[in-house]
Amino acid sequence: MTQQPALLQLRGLSVSYGKVQAVRNLALQVAAGSLVAVIGANGAGKTTLLGAIMGLLPSRGQVLFDGHDLSRADTQARVEAGIGLVTEKRDLFGSMSVHDNLLLGAFRRRDGRAARQRELERVYALFPRLKERQAQQAQTLSGGERQMLALGRALMGAPRLLMLDEPSLGLAPRIVREVLHAVAQLRDAGMSVLLIEQNARAALQVADFGYVLELGEVSMHGPARQLLHDPKVEATYLGLLREDE
Numbered sequence: 001m002t003q004q005p006a007l008l009q010l011r012g013l014s015v016s017y018g019k020v021q022a023v024r025n026l027a028l029q030v031a032a033g034s035l036v037a038v039i040g041a042n043g044a045g046k047t048t049l050l051g052a053i054m055g056l057l058p059s060r061g062q063v064l065f066d067g068h069d070l071s072r073a074d075t076q077a078r079v080e081a082g083i084g085l086v087t088e089k090r091d092l093f094g095s096m097s098v099h100d101n102l103l104l105g106a107f108r109r110r111d112g113r114a115a116r117q118r119e120l121e122r123v124y125a126l127f128p129r130l131k132e133r134q135a136q137q138a139q140t141l142s143g144g145e146r147q148m149l150a151l152g153r154a155l156m157g158a159p160r161l162l163m164l165d166e167p168s169l170g171l172a173p174r175i176v177r178e179v180l181h182a183v184a185q186l187r188d189a190g191m192s193v194l195l196i197e198q199n200a201r202a203a204l205q206v207a208d209f210g211y212v213l214e215l216g217e218v219s220m221h222g223p224a225r226q227l228l229h230d231p232k233v234e235a236t237y238l239g240l241l242r243e244d245e
């Protein structure tokens with residue numbers, strides 16, 4: 001049996017800010033159609049990692065996407081290759097409506113109005129709340145709705161790999177579950193996802209595979225279920241309290 005090459009493959013990826021190495025010699029893979037979680041504490045290098053994959057930061061090592069070496073490609077070329085990113089800041093246009101924010105996510109697409117409309121309907125089916133609020137200004141949405149909108153907007157660009165930087169940040173546990181459930185549904189529909197999270201338990205519960213990032217290095221990796229029950233991960237990242245209310 002021949003093994004399917006990963007959609008995203010990082011080899012020896014390193015990023016430095018001056019003398020500080022924020023990501024060190026990192027290897028990571030996202031198989032097509034899988035949901036991969038990267039967990040780690042504040043300052044572990046998670047956002048830096050996404051910046052390097054997106055070509056927003058200079059890095060060493062290799063970024064292979066669908067077998068093509070994008071290591072020297074600029075950000076636009078990476079977006080065009082199919083890499084989509086939802087940043088920590090969400091980057092919404094506050095005074096514009098939900099609907100217009102979503103349409104802006106499709107501005108690079110050249111596949112016509114009908115395809116855009118189909119995508120819009122898929123996003124509204126995934127997040128019925130956005131549909132109800134399509135005329136509402138983005139800045140008046142709740143935190144959870146803003147995250148849904150940011151995700152929906154990224155989907156409008158029809159990415160092949162969706163990268164999410166801490167989508168649970170600042171959200172109540174119930175909303176975290178709702179957002180991550182939607183991410184899992186996307187994976188079930190065939191999307192490949194790289195999910196960055198500090199909320200390790202919630203992330204590992206929906207992921208297929210996980211990586212633990214410590215001081216810019218991968219300290220552990222494995223099937224998400226295995227990490228969820230690993231005593232070291234449990235002690236450091238899962239705490240004693242369970243979020244199963």
Ligand SMILES: Nc1ncnc2c1ncn2[C@@H]1O[C@H](COP(=O)(O)OP(=O)(O)OP(=O)(O)O)[C@@H](O)[C@H]1O
Binds near residue numbers: 022042046047049198
């Ligand atoms: N522009 C920058 N200049 C210098 N150092 C930086 C810069 N951006 C990040 N760093 C440092 O690099 C390290 C990794 O930061 P990064 O933002 O990637 O962490 P993170 O895992 O995303 O953390 P958080 O969970 O808080 O978002 C930190 O020590 C941070 O201070």
Ligand SMILES: [Mg+2]
Binds near residue numbers: 046047048088165
């Ligand atoms: Mg970060």
